[in-house]
Amino acid sequence: MADTPTRTAPAEVREQEQPGQVPDVELVRKAQAGDAAAFAELVGRHQRQLYRLALRMTGSEADAQEVLQEAFLNAYQKLPNFRGEAQFSSWLYRIAANSALMRLRRKRRAPDALTDQPLELQGPRFSAEGYLDPAPLSDWSQRADEKMMDRELGTAIDQAVAGLPDDYRTVFLLKDVDGLSNEEIAGALDLTVPAVKSRLHRARLALREKLGEFFGE
C-alpha cells in the first residue's frame, strides 16, 4: 500500500451535540415552549460553527458578528415554525447563510454566481494517454511540515486561497479548515452534495498547484 487515506473528518474543532448531552431536538422543544435557557444552550452549541460560516461567507470579522446576531435572533423568532424535518443545525446554517448573502448584496459584494459549470481552475496536466505530465518530481510534503510557521508560506497560502472563485473558496474553507460536513455545506449554500464535492476537489487541486509553485515543484 503506497499511502493511506485520511478517513477521519477534520472535525476536531466541532463542539456540537456530544454523546450524553441533551439532544438538540429536546432543547428545541423546550425553547419552543418558552425556555430561554434551552435556547441559550443551543446558541452555545452552535455559535462557533455559525461564526465560521459567517466569517467564510463575508470575509469580515465585523460582518460575521452582525450575521451571527441577526441569525440567532431570526432563529429565535422563527423557532415556532421549526418542525424538525431537517436537523436544527442545518436549519440554523441556512438562516445564517441567507443573512450573510443579504449583507453581501447590500454591500454590492455579491459572491460570484453559483454555477454548475466547472470553472477552469488551474490543476494538474496530463498527457494524451492520461498520465501526469509533467510528473511531480518533488515530494514537498515533508518540507511542508518544516515550513508550517514560515511567513512566506503563509502569504502564499493567503494569496492562493484568495485567488479561488468565491463559492469554491467558501466550500474549501468550510470543509477542510472548519470541518463542516458536505451535507451541512450543501444545506447552507443551497448546493447539491456532488456540487460541494466537485468544488472542494477543484479548489484543492488549484491550491496544490499554487503551493507546488511555492515549493519549486
Added chain:
Amino acid sequence: MANPLEHCADCVELLGEYIDGSLPPERAEALEAHLSLCPPCITFVRTYKATRALCRHKLAREMPAELKSSLQAFLAKNVPGYRTPGDGGGEKN
C-alpha cells in the same frame, strides 16, 4: 486485488473522495493498486494531503472571546428571559 486504474487522470479525479474516505471500497482498491505502480501519483497524493494540512494550520479561526460576549449581550437584550452563561445558561465549553 482490484485491477488498477489505468490512468493517472482517473486516479486524480477520485482523489477527493478517496482522501475523505467516501470512495466505494472497490474503487478505493483500484486507486490503491494504481498508486502501488505509480510513484508520481504517490507524490501527488502526498502533496494533495499536505495542501489541506497547511491550509488548515494557517487559516483555522477560533471565535474571538469578545465576539462571544457581544453576542451574549445582544441576545440578553433582545430575547426575553435569555440568560447569559454567567447566570446559568449558554456555552458549555
